[in-house]
Amino acid sequence: MDSGAIRRRPPALGLTVLAASGLLAVASPGNAQAADLCSGRMVRTLSFATGAVQVYKRDSYVCAMTVPKKAAGRRPMSVSVQARGNRPAADIGTYTRYAGPVAVHVGHRCVWIKGSVGSGSVSSGWILC
Numbered sequence: 001m002d003s004g005a006i007r008r009r010p011p012a013l014g015l016t017v018l019a020a021s022g023l024l025a026v027a028s029p030g031n032a033q034a035a036d037l038c039s040g041r042m043v044r045t046l047s048f049a050t051g052a053v054q055v056y057k058r059d060s061y062v063c064a065m066t067v068p069k070k071a072a073g074r075r076p077m078s079v080s081v082q083a084r085g086n087r088p089a090a091d092i093g094t095y096t097r098y099a100g101p102v103a104v105h106v107g108h109r110c111v112w113i114k115g116s117v118g119s120g121s122v123s124s125g126w127i128l129c
Contacts, residue, residue, distance in 0.1 A: 038063035038101045043128065046113060050120030053079060053113055055128075060107050062128065065100030066115035078116045084109045084126065 040058025051068040066079040077099035082088035083106040091100045104111070110126040 037098075038065055038103065044113075044124075046115065046122045046124055048115070048117075048120045048122040051077070051115070051117035053115035053122055053124075055113055057128065060105055061103050062106050062111050062113075063101050063103040064113050064115070065098050065102070066117060067098045068117045071096070075118050076116070077118075078114070080114045082112045083107070084111070088112070088114075 038054070038056040040056040040061070040063065042054060043057045044055040046053040046055065049069075051066055053064055053066050056063045062081055062083075064079050064081050066077050068075070068077065074094045074096050076093070077095045078090060078092040079100040079102050080088040080090035080092075081102045081104045083104050086104070089102050089104050091102050093099065099115070099117075106128070110129040111124075112126055113122075113124040115122050
């Protein structure tokens with residue numbers, strides 16, 4: 001075979017890898033939903049009367065989501081994350097289980113996190129500096 005030739009793998013190998021990864025995703029127990037939520041390690045929980053904001057950090061990103069204390073149908077919820085010097089990124093709406101996740105690239109900057117469920121709310125001030 002000449003050194004300038006392009007070497008192609010049989011398509012069956014690619015299909016096998018794709019099928020195996022799909023089976024693992026379907027067959028793996030646990031959080032199918034967690035793949036869409038915040039990743040990283042939990043660094044803070046900001047509790048308030050009607051819920052809590054869970055804060056995660058991974059590499060240079062901070063992710064937050066607001067969860068209610070009690071399941072009570074649809075109600076207004078929000079979460080926002082602001083890196084110092086930037087505008088806040090927010091998720092505001094009427095939800096049943098959680099607001100967010102909201103992820104922001106923060107680098108080494110402080111963040112301000114806010115969350116609310118119904119009439120209760122929390123505001124962190126500058127944290128994770």
